Amino acid sequence: MYERKKEISLGNIKIDIINKKNGHVLVGKVDLNKRFLEFVSQKEILLHFFNHYGYYVGTYYPREHLNSGYIILKQAEHYLDENKRIILASKIVEGSCKNILNVIKYYKNRGKDLGKIEENIILLYKKIEKCNKVNELMAIEGNIRDIYYKAFDEIISNEDFIFNQRTRRPPQNELNALISFGNSLFYVLVLGEIYKTHLDPRIGYLHATNFRRFTLNLDISEIFKPIIIDRLIFTLLSKKMITKSDFEEDMGGILLKDKGKRVFIEEFDRRLKKTINHRQLGRKVSYRRLIRMELYKLEKHLIGESEFEPYVSRW
Structure with a gap:
């Protein structure tokens, strides 16, 4: 499920990104800009957000591309x-x-x-x-x-x-x-x-x-x-x-x-x-x-x- 895991810092904010074949799990606090969301939407990537305590917060779900x-x-x-x-x-x-x-x-x-x-x-x-x-x-x-x-x-x-x-x-x-x-x-x-x-x-x-x-x-x-x-x-x-x-x-x-x-x-x-x-x-x-x-x-x-x-x- 997880191809690799990396930790990045945005200023004084640290987040974990766990790369997945069918989406990404983001753990921590992070600000995402519109260009980034456009990119993941084009690539049909789901973003699953967990807070610092490990609780599931929600999912950024790109426009459905296979829905019938x-x-x-x-x-x-x-x-x-x-x-x-x-x-x-x-x-x-x-x-x-x-x-x-x-x-x-x-x-x-x-x-x-x-x-x-x-x-x-x-x-x-x-x-x-x-x-x-x-x-x-x-x-x-x-x-x-x-x-x-x-x-x-x-x-x-x-x-x-x-x-x-x-x-x-x-x-x-x-x-x-x-x-x-x-x-x-x-x-x-x-x-x-x-x-x-x-x-x-x-x-x-x-x-x-x-x-x-x-x-x-x-x-x-x-x-x-x-x-x-x-x-x-x-x-x-x-x-x-x-x-x-x-x-x-x-x-x-x-x-x-x-x-x-x-x-x-x-x-x-x-x-x-x-x-x-x-x-x-x-x-x-x-x-x-x-x-x-x-x-x-x-x-x-x-x-x-x-x-x-x-x-x-x-x-």
Whole structure:
């Protein structure tokens, strides 16, 4: 994902620029002039802004160059029709839950005591198909996540990283800080991939389309976060690549220091480049490519070519 990273100074203002294949992440405070914005627009480059504390601020999104009026109308149609929307929203939650269960099974097979957590998630999974309202799905998805997060302490087994409960803006402990930072990076990654398709990122199905700028990237992220972000966090902590010393108290919470962010980003890049055997294609594809393929599958669903089936890991 990240080709290189460099730090530049503008007067007494220092910013980090992380170059990406589908956009740039800017961390810190920076003033951009019109000529620069014209340049990135011509090059069809997205700019994702994070503040000094690692919080996602927003995205400079150049004029859409691949958007299709037909696809956008189909997206809106599938959102406004409750029956069509619930089908897609259910598939997203199913995919997320199945990948969560695969993470649980992976660590259960390595001696972690996760049997009860697995059983409780399976019970909730069986309720997904009975939902006929999106808010019911959201409630089930939230309950699955709450149970899943209880597995983190058993998987990580490190007193320096205790979950307690999910907290945001600001995260109240080190583990929550890692989850928030990783999720934010993943949301902008998926946004960049959507920009390379005919889809409009403002129309999602599980997450309500409202005054929030983007929602489709949140939907697709739900499917992949367990097997990319969560597994990455477990790896970083088990190998002690990130330790308690990589965090600091600030803004009334716990935040990841610059060194920790760099380590996280580098490993995130490696994870996205990692390839797996794709049974249907009969060849290896990267995790990044899987995300783009998920978007293409959604397009085909919208135009009636084939039903959307979320990606589920096989390991």
